[in-house]
Each structure stands twice: as C-alpha cells, then as structure tokens.
Amino acid sequence: MAVTQQEIESRLWDAADELRVAMPEAQYSSVVFPLMFWKYLSDTWDHQHAQFLADNEGLLDGLSAEEAHEIEYRDYQSFEIPFIHRDTVQERRASWSAILATVTQPGLGKRVRASLQAIETANPDKFSRLFGNMAWASEEVLPADVLAAVMQAMDRVPKMHEGNMSHDILGGAYEYLLKRFSDGSGTRAGQFFTPREVVELIVEVLDPNNFESVYDPTCGSGGMLIASANLLKMRGKRGYTLRLYGQETVADTAGVARMNLFMHNLTQFQVEVGDTLKDPRFKKPDGSLAQFDVILANPPYSLKWKPWTNDPRAIGAVAPQSTADWAFVQHMIASMDPKKGRAGVVLPHGVLFRGGQEALIRERVLNADLLEAVIGLPANLFYSTTIPTAILVFRASGTKIPERQGGVLFIDASKRFAKAKNRNILTDADIADTVTAYHSKFATDGKPVDPDGDGGLATRFVTYAEIVTNEYDLNIGRYIKQAATQQEDLGTLIEAYNIARAERQKVEQRMLDVLAKAGIDGFDD
Known part of the structure; x- marks a missing residue:
C-alpha cells in the first residue's frame, strides 16, 4: 500500500514529540533533522544494496570484496555508508538499522555521533559538515533513553527510499516539520524559516528558468532555493537543471538546508x-x-554589523553600523549577472525612507535605474517580527523592459491576507493577484491600463522625476493613497509612528538649515 503524506508526517511528529521530556520545542530541529536524514540515507543505501545483491545473485562468488564494492558503488550506490570501529568487537556499518539494534547498550549517543561523522568523512563532496556539531548526541544534553525512544519512534516511519515513497512526499514531510517547529518556536524560527507563501511570491516575480543559477546569500533552511526548482517543475519545466547556491552564517542551519535540498532530490x-x-x-x-x-533573500532585519572600510559593493555609501539592511542589498546588486540578473529581497519599510547613509545608497541605486518594484506586504507575516515588510525587486543595469525604465512600480498588497493562529498568511489568491499586478501595463499617468476592479491591488508606476521631488523617499504611502482603514495591530502602528517621525525630522532639519543660513541659531538645543 502506498505511503501517504499524512502517515509519514504523523509518525515523524510522534518521534519528535519524544523529545518533550528533554528539551524545549525550539530545539527539536537540531535532533530530528539529522536523525531523519540519516534514516533516509540508510534506507536508500539498504534498498540499493538489496537490489545489487538480487541483480548479481551467483555472480559475486568469484569476486573479491574490493571488486564487489567497486561494482556496487559504480552501478548502484550514489554515496557510501562506511563501517565504524573497524577491526574491533564493536565494528558495524554506520547505518540506521545497525545502530538501532544497539539502543539498549551503553554509549548510544557516541555511536550515533561516530556514525554521522563517518558518513560525512566518507562522502566529503556531498555531506561534508552536513550534520552540524551534533552537541545533542552528548548524554548531558540528551539522555540515552530519550534518544533511544526518538529513534524507535522514528523507525516506525515507513522506509524512506524511492522504491517506497516519492521525493515529493519526502520533501513535503521535511517542510512539514520545518513549519511545525517554526510554529512552536516563536521568534527563533525567523533565523531559518521564511513562510512558504512569501517565498512563493518572490519566486513567482523573479521567474527562474531552466539551467539558470539561483543564489540566496542568507539561505536559512534553503526554502527559497527549493521553491525556485518547484516552480519550474509545476510549470512542466526542469527544476533539476537549476544551479543552486546558498550561504548561511550558522553551521547547523546550513546543514538543515543541505538536508532539505537532498530530500527534495536536488x-x-x-x-x-x-x-x-x-x-x-x-x-x-x-x-x-x-x-x-x-538572487533572493530574507536577511535578518536591522542587523548590527561592522561596516565595510573599503569594499566595491558599497555603492553610494556604506550602510550604518546600526542596520545592515542596505548592505545586504548592495551585496545582492553586486552579485547580479550583468546580462539578465534580477534580485528580490524582503526588508522592513524603514529601508524605503530612512535618512543618512541609507538615503545616499537609495539615491545611487535609483539614479542607476536598478530598482524595478516595491511591493508592500501585510503586517505579522513572519515568525520573527510583526512589522509590515516590503519586497524590493532589482534588475541589472540596462535590463529592465523599456516600459519600466526610468521609474519604480509600487504595489500595495498590505491588506491582502488571511488570519491564521499565530500570524497572518498570504492565500493563493493573494499571491496570484500580486503577481498579476506586477505584470500590469501602465498608462502615461502611471495607473494600470487594465485594473482588476474592486478585487485588484492598488498599483502605480512612478517616474524618477516624482521620486526625486520627494527626495528619493520610497514610502509607499507617498505614491499610493489607500482609502481602506489601516489594520490596528501593534506592528502597523509602530511602523506608522516611525514613518511619521522620519517625516517630522526631515521637516525640522530643513527648517534648521534655513534658519542657520539666516544666521539664527539656538533652535536645535
């Protein structure tokens, strides 16, 4: 009988739930993902090994162990599950089933760690540093009886190989756990997980194609890279032809991303x-x-950083120490292919209007005609913050379509969401309407030629002349007036206050400059 998505998800969660006696839910992922991937590798290796033996029955008797090994790894296996503790009484293969048979013996955590490290060492091109630091394998962190219970519960998950379940089911199960861990771990989830619907919107806008390269400079669990391949597959194209690249500052999270990609057969x-x-x-x-x-990213917001002193990425200016938001944008712009590169990044609204160094960067980017669109999103979409955010879309210099040159497309999607248990979500209709608005044609007054009527999003193409008049301020409210009532949640109120404060500070500064030129001092004390 075929394995259902619900069945594998339910049993995986049963295994994760065994950890409740030993650690908070926010830490489950550090244990469950390495164990799940180890079981997947072992089940796959065992399945291929059985096929090798069946296909070569009677043909192996005259071969040495080395010759049989060479045939198996040439024709059947794509990775190696080596032995641990060679030439000792503890010698055994570093496989799930071999170690599971020893769960009642002392030193289970040490055997698990040795097995995962042996797999990394035996497959350096594929699995180097895949499993992270494995601190959880220590008995001081995870008692042996709890680890044994988790493994025994996970062993009730059906065999995780292609002969028994598709990669669609495997990848779906992995993402199910990612989301469930994120729902249960609050703001910590924002470090590695971007809600799927936000990812889908960015990918739809950037529209990757067969054989292209896709890069996420803050890749977290790899969701944006996977979504790029999934979009191609959904359209009948070849997602497996994409060349995917990611960088992540946390080693364990990078391991989660690698496992996630493998589970999706990428x-x-x-x-x-x-x-x-x-x-x-x-x-x-x-x-x-x-x-x-x-290039797509959801970088950490308002990250304090050590500014560059001499870096070619710093076009216009260097982002202030207090927030690296524009530094991430500058890095993405520098990483765009000059012929067809495009980038999409999710950032807080402050990047649209803050002054100082950020204003200088914004001016340079706009003068170079690199910014194509600003898409305002609803508040409370993310696990790590309730504030509203925006997607900024960039195109390599000179690559915008003619109708989009010399201006910026503004889309207000801030009212399009559905309320869920812990946060707001974008529905499929919200995503589709936003993508439709992005592809709109515009009249000379900047309004859509074919608006969608009452169900459409407020959309406007704004020329640089108007933006310059507003001193390169990209606050969406300057260009799109919405009659709808603002959602009265804390995040929106805070953002509205910040916008108003920035406006007041600009006016005050202009007043002080005028007074200073007139020789009148003392008003800024």
Whole structure:
C-alpha cells in the first residue's frame, strides 16, 4: 500500500514529540533533522544494496570484496555508508538499522555521533559538515533513553527510499516539520524559516528558468532555493537543471538546508557557511564576487554589523553600523549577472525612507535605474517580527523592459491576507493577484491600463522625476493613497509612528538649515 503524506508526517511528529521530556520545542530541529536524514540515507543505501545483491545473485562468488564494492558503488550506490570501529568487537556499518539494534547498550549517543561523522568523512563532496556539531548526541544534553525512544519512534516511519515513497512526499514531510517547529518556536524560527507563501511570491516575480543559477546569500533552511526548482517543475519545466547556491552564517542551519535540498532530490547545489557581508564565499577565479541569474533573500532585519572600510559593493555609501539592511542589498546588486540578473529581497519599510547613509545608497541605486518594484506586504507575516515588510525587486543595469525604465512600480498588497493562529498568511489568491499586478501595463499617468476592479491591488508606476521631488523617499504611502482603514495591530502602528517621525525630522532639519543660513541659531538645543 502506498505511503501517504499524512502517515509519514504523523509518525515523524510522534518521534519528535519524544523529545518533550528533554528539551524545549525550539530545539527539536537540531535532533530530528539529522536523525531523519540519516534514516533516509540508510534506507536508500539498504534498498540499493538489496537490489545489487538480487541483480548479481551467483555472480559475486568469484569476486573479491574490493571488486564487489567497486561494482556496487559504480552501478548502484550514489554515496557510501562506511563501517565504524573497524577491526574491533564493536565494528558495524554506520547505518540506521545497525545502530538501532544497539539502543539498549551503553554509549548510544557516541555511536550515533561516530556514525554521522563517518558518513560525512566518507562522502566529503556531498555531506561534508552536513550534520552540524551534533552537541545533542552528548548524554548531558540528551539522555540515552530519550534518544533511544526518538529513534524507535522514528523507525516506525515507513522506509524512506524511492522504491517506497516519492521525493515529493519526502520533501513535503521535511517542510512539514520545518513549519511545525517554526510554529512552536516563536521568534527563533525567523533565523531559518521564511513562510512558504512569501517565498512563493518572490519566486513567482523573479521567474527562474531552466539551467539558470539561483543564489540566496542568507539561505536559512534553503526554502527559497527549493521553491525556485518547484516552480519550474509545476510549470512542466526542469527544476533539476537549476544551479543552486546558498550561504548561511550558522553551521547547523546550513546543514538543515543541505538536508532539505537532498530530500527534495536536488543535487546541483552548494551551501557554504560564513558571514555573507564579511566573508562572501562565492567568488570568481580573480577574487571578485560570483554573479548569478536570480538572487533572493530574507536577511535578518536591522542587523548590527561592522561596516565595510573599503569594499566595491558599497555603492553610494556604506550602510550604518546600526542596520545592515542596505548592505545586504548592495551585496545582492553586486552579485547580479550583468546580462539578465534580477534580485528580490524582503526588508522592513524603514529601508524605503530612512535618512543618512541609507538615503545616499537609495539615491545611487535609483539614479542607476536598478530598482524595478516595491511591493508592500501585510503586517505579522513572519515568525520573527510583526512589522509590515516590503519586497524590493532589482534588475541589472540596462535590463529592465523599456516600459519600466526610468521609474519604480509600487504595489500595495498590505491588506491582502488571511488570519491564521499565530500570524497572518498570504492565500493563493493573494499571491496570484500580486503577481498579476506586477505584470500590469501602465498608462502615461502611471495607473494600470487594465485594473482588476474592486478585487485588484492598488498599483502605480512612478517616474524618477516624482521620486526625486520627494527626495528619493520610497514610502509607499507617498505614491499610493489607500482609502481602506489601516489594520490596528501593534506592528502597523509602530511602523506608522516611525514613518511619521522620519517625516517630522526631515521637516525640522530643513527648517534648521534655513534658519542657520539666516544666521539664527539656538533652535536645535
């Protein structure tokens, strides 16, 4: 009987739930994902090994162990599950089933750690540093009886190989756990998980195509990379042809991303560990930044950082120490392929209007005609913050379609959401309407030629002349007037206050400049 999505998800959660006696739910992922992936690898290896033996029955008797090994790994296996504790009484294969048989014996955590490390070492090109630091394998962190209970519960999950379940089911189960852990872990989830519907919207707008390169400089669990491949597959194209690249500062989270990609049967990827702003890992042979066709990201908001002192990415100015928002944008712009590169990034509304260094960067980006669109999203979409955010879409210099050159498209999707238990969500209709608005044609007054009527989104194409008049301020409310009542939640109120405060500070500064020129001092004390 075929394995259902619901069945595998239910049994995986049963395994995760065994951890409740030992750690908070926010930490479940560090244990469950490595164990789940280990079981997947082991089940796959065992399935292929059985096929190898069945296909070569009677043909192996005259071969040495080395010759049989060479045939199996040439024709059947795509990775190796080696032995641990060779030449000792504890020798056994580093497989799920072999270690599961020893769960009642002392030192279970040490055997699990040794097995995962052996798999990493035996497959350096595929699984190097895949399982993270494995601190949870210590008995001081996770008692042996709890680890045994988790493994026994997970063993009740049906065999996780292609002969028994599709990669669609495997990938879906992995994402189910990601979302469930995120729902239960509050703001911590924002470190590695972007809600799927936000990811889908960005990917739909950027529209990756067969054989293109896709890069996420703050990749978290890899959801944006996977969504890019899924979109192509859904359209009858070849998602597996994408070349996927990601960088993540947290090693364990990078491991989650690698496992996630493998579970979705995506093998053309490279996920590196490091601080993207300080130490970008993807470089050309000459040391300059690698460039990609599609770049998408949901970077950490208002991150305090050490500003660059001499970096070619710093177009216009260097982002202030208090917030790296525009530094991430500058990195993405520098990483766009000059012929067809495009980028989409989710950021708080402050990037649209804050002054100082950020205003200088914004001016340079706009003067270079790199910004194509600003899409205002609803408040409370994310696990890590309730504030409203916006998607900024960029195109490499000179690559905008003629109708979009010399201006910016503004879309207000802030009222389009459905309320869920812990946050707001974008429905399929919300995503579709926003994508339709993005592809709109516009009359000379900047209004859509074919508006969608009452159900459409407020959309307007604004020329640079108008933006310059507003001193390069990109606050959506300057260009789109909405009659609808604002949602009275805390995040929206805070953002409205910040916008109003920034406006007041600008007016005050202009007044002080005029007074100073007139020789009148003392008003700024």
